[in-house]
Amino acid sequence: MVAAGLPVVGVARGALPETAGQTGAATLLNSPDEATIAHAVTELLNDTQALRALGMRGREQALRLYGGDTIASDWRKLLNSPPEKVNARDMRRVAQKLRAVARERLKRVEDNIWTLSPLVLPAYGSSALGSISRYALARQVRGAMRQLGFVEPINWVFNPTASTVAGRLGESLLVYYCVDDYLHIEGVDHEAVGQLEDQLLTRADVVVASTENLTVASEVADLPGPVFGYFGLMSHDWFDCSLIEAIADKWPQGSVVLIGKSTMDLGSVSRRSNVQVLGQKPFAELPRYCKGFDAALLPFPLTELTRAANPLKVREYLAAGLPVVSTSIPEVESIGSCFIGDGPEGFVQAARAALEGVFRKVMNPSPPDKGAPIVWIAEDIRAKAEWLYGSSTFRNTVKATLTDGSLAMILYRCMQQATRWRLSPVAMVIGKLNNLLGGCVIGRRADFGRRFVLIHSNGVVINSSVRGGSGVHIEHQVTIGAERQESPIVGSGVFIGAGAKVIGPVRLGDGVKVGANAVVVRDAPAGATVVGAVIDQRIKNALETDYPFNRFEMLVGSDSSTDRTNEIVADCEDSRVRLLAFEERGGKASVLNRVCPEATGEVLVFSDANTYFHPDAIRHLVAILLAPGVLGVCGRLMLVDDKNTANADGVYWRYETSIKKAEGQLGAVLGANGAIYAIRKEHFVPLPSNTIIDDLVGPLMAKLRHGGRLVYASNAVATEEAAHDLRAEFRRRCRIGAGNFQSLEWLWPVLSPTRGWTCLAFFSHKLLRWVTPHLMILAFVSNLWLASRPFYAVLLIVQVLFYSAAIVGPRFTSLGKSWAVIRLAEMFVAMNIALLVGFLRWLRGDLSGTWRRTARGEATSSIALGATNADG
Incomplete structure (x- = not known):
């Protein structure tokens, strides 16, 4: 803070040398007692030059105190209580306030301290009453200040509620002394307090924090x-x-x-x-x-x-x-x-x-009062509307109320309240009614917090001893059950997909996502994604290929999988399927390096566990690979969307596919696709450790070492479900962006002009696209600089409109509107932001070969590797 030119008062950690004390703009104190700190702060605030500097620099300064609750007795204090929700004490408080006003509104308690008892209307969320209250309070405070002859007053605020008048009293300085974490005080309206405190932090010239948060080692x-x-x-x-x-x-x-x-x-x-x-x-x-x-x-x-x-x-x-x-x-x-x-x-x-x-x-949520279930029901329905339609407008809320599962949610809340009132017979009747009308079985003592959503209720079974946080979303056919009388504990913000099973004394941390058909029998840490084991379906798909039975084997590399992949593969009775399980998680590149030498065939066909081949896909790959001069073959991956919705991933992939097809006509295919490509085993080059984009680095490194052509086979088709979680897809793109620049460490020789069409394709398709975010920023800044010329002014307007369309795109989507131009702008800008973030991660060295797959259907971390014999 000293380097930033901020005045600082702090308590020294450990012994100070004799020369310590006033050091530039910092005052370091050996003694943390209140009197010493108060004196130092008083001297700081009496420094007219320092205060003037604060005023000139705007409202972004910070002053932190380590210790001491009182500052100095000569500062007037504007004290308010945190806004509470309306309760039975309000009438008593109003009466007390009226008596204080009647006796003496402005009272002197010390030589230099006065207290003001203003008459203020309780707003309780009403914007009209709030405006009247703010106006009345400001007038009363200004009147008292005039009566006392205040000149250039300093407003020292202890409470966020003072935000309603802070900065509106003609203060020469506004100080916010934050002495408590008001957002976690029981009984206050946390949302209202948060908004008021944000406003106060924006207006304050100086922010004083009484404590420093303890950081984790x-x-x-x-x-x-x-x-x-x-x-x-x-x-x-x-x-x-x-x-x-x-x-x-x-x-x-x-x-x-x-x-x-x-x-x-x-x-x-x-x-x-x-x-x-x-x-x-x-x-x-x-x-x-x-x-x-x-x-x-x-x-x-x-x-x-x-x-x-x-x-x-x-x-x-x-x-x-x-x-x-x-x-x-x-x-x-x-x-x-x-x-x-x-x-x-x-x-x-x-x-x-x-x-x-x-x-x-x-x-566990705090036990609600008797009126809470009605409030919670309303919050639950609004949360469901936001989940289904993107917003909780009145229309969307009504629609959400009429959807499947909403009746079960309402009945559950009624049963929950009856249980807390100890009306067990009533709770049992409501539970039976929920089973009959809602199609679900929820134990009467199952306890979930606010914003509980049953997306669909049919087939849901929840044990009576299950405990859950707020914001839990559950789809149909979900079981959350006990094992030996021990039930799961579910954190806040957890999503549990259709058909999932959570069994026994497991803990799901905050923000955990459980994919469809997943079986959870172990704890999942906060933010983790647990996906259903689809390797059994992938094995079945691979074994249904029309490739000759005795010339095919399947190796499954399991990279510390936690979704029962190892058990499923081990139980497979087909001798052509082999499991290679690794305890230490090393990432996909590490798995490929360890699995490929174990293959017995001459041709390696690579795939992922959530990708499905057409029956003739392997035959087409191998047939093309046998042609002279062919090093590797990349198949065609089709992203399917079971919701029939437009998504950025599908549009982008069609664009990528068209480019690969054009490169194939030039004999300059760059890399492959990890979901479906083939290469001869003798040409496989071990990947560098921590490689992020293995399907780009691997084939091109093989091309640099062995020569030959990489070919695109449009008739070798595989399918994979498109991404629905755009935030997760954005994170994946950021990771790919970092991997793009990482790959240059090994692939820079491809840029040699002697590589012909491959050099041109790599420069235009890869390198030029990777630096597009930088070019976009340069173009925008250049247009701003040249905006005085009509042509560049028009270009600037076009850019602003394009970026504006990208910004408002999510809002239009949430309202159920879908315009192709806006979707295109949103996708293009999001992709380039992800590339820029990836570039910054690469600069920081934030690179990891291990990753979490984007939630596409029921993906798993396991890697499926097919190996085929080429002879015959």
Whole structure:
């Protein structure tokens, strides 16, 4: 902040040298007491030159205080209460306000402190009342300021509600001293507070924050959850490795973090891929590591030494807000707030109970009052309208109310309220009615938060002990059931697709997407996508090919799959299908490098698990590959859309296909398509590690090494479902954009003029398109510069109209309108923004060969590899 020219007052971390104190624009304080801080801030605000600089620089300055709730007694304070929803206390508060006004509106409480009791109307969301209230309040405050003779007043605001008049009182300086996180105070209208605070932050000259958020240590910030943590001495007397091994084995997708000095051989514990041994850390840094933990461990062996111990770290864990999993140490048991379990099995059960407590505490909505179900029903229907039609206008809300599943949602809310009122017979009757009319079975104690949506209710089965957060969306034929009386816990913003099954004591983190027909039996971390295992359908499709039976084999490379791919392939009885499973996730390029040498045929045909070949596709690929001078063959991928909607992915792919066809006529096909292409095994070139675009880099590297032509075969057809999630598709395009520039590290020799048509095609089809975003920016800036000339002014207007069409495109789509020109503009701009983002990621070195597939149908992370014999 000093470098930016901002005045700063802060408490020094650690000892300061004798020369510390006033350092440029920063005041560093050894003593964090209130009086010292108040004095420093007062001096800052008394510095006329500094305040004038703040005013000249606009309203973007920030001042942060570490400690101290009072500043100085000579500042007038404008205090308001956070806006609450209307409740029974309002009449009492109005009466109190009227009595205060009647007695004395402006009251002197200290020599330099006055309090004002203005008369204000409660708006409660009414824009008309709000406008009147703001006008009345501003007039009363300005009148009091004139009465007291204020000159160039400084408005020091503590509450977001002051936003209604802040900046409208003729202040010379507006300071927002943020002392609480008002968005998380129970009983206030969070949406209204958020809007008011945003307005206040925009208007304020200075923003003062009373605390700094604790950040998670970088070493644990990105670890997959759940994360179990331990800090302390690791020795034979105080550390039982078998307990840590049990935790690591029970949650292989999670993480175990060990911090501290070790005087013992951790053996197999440290060799486990999901165990992080971080060594000793400064004591002051431990809170940052604790913030990244889901639960804390105390794996003491049960000995006479440990039974006599009173471990301080238990209290440190609890002070950090962590559930503690411990063996039965008497002093730990006496605390009463820990989860106790002995032996590996008991310790795992205690850890599971600890996690369940955390999930239930975080995800369960607060019990509503008696009027809540009606409010929640309205929110549910609006959420469904937004999901189905893109907005919750009155018309769309009515339409959503009449759709399948809405009646079941309403009946569920009524049953939920009856259960909370302990009217069990009524709840049971409503549940039976829901089964009859809604076609679903929802346990009467199943508890979901706000904005709960049943997209379709037919066949939905939800166990009575299931708990869920807000914004959960469920399609038809979904089962969320118990196993051994333990049910799933569902986070907020979770989507569960048609036919999916979530069984047993699993946790779905916030934002998890479960694809159609997926079976979830393990925890899914926040933001994860769980997809249905379609490898069985892919195997069936591959085995139905008309290629000769005895000249075909199928190798399936499973890259740490979690969708039962390994089990399905292992159960396949056809001897031509082989599974190559890899525990460590290395990405598609890594899988190809390890799988291809295992093939026994002369020709390799590559495909993905969610791609389906026409019966004659392999025969056409191999027939063309046998021609002289042919290095590889790329088939034609058709994206199908089961919703018959226009989508950017399909339009783009038709454009790509037409270019490949033209390049094929010139003998200059660039790369292939990972969904369907073939190459001789002897020409396969191992891909560089971390390769993102394997189907571009692989064929062109083979061409550079072995020569020959890459051919496009339009009669070798495969199909794949087009993308529906445009945000996920945008992320995929960003990743491809980064991979484009990454590929130049290996493919730059293709730009040699000696490559003929291939050089021209690579320059025009690839390189020129990759830098199109940069050219677009250059063109726009140039047009702005030359806008005084009529021709360039017209070009500028055309560009502005084109970009405007791209911006309003999503809005038109949400209203059910679909214009080809607007769709084209939206697609073109989105694609080039993705390319630009990819370019920036490449510059940062943000490159990864592992990726999550865009939600196209029921895609899986597994890679299907077909190998064929060319002889005959």
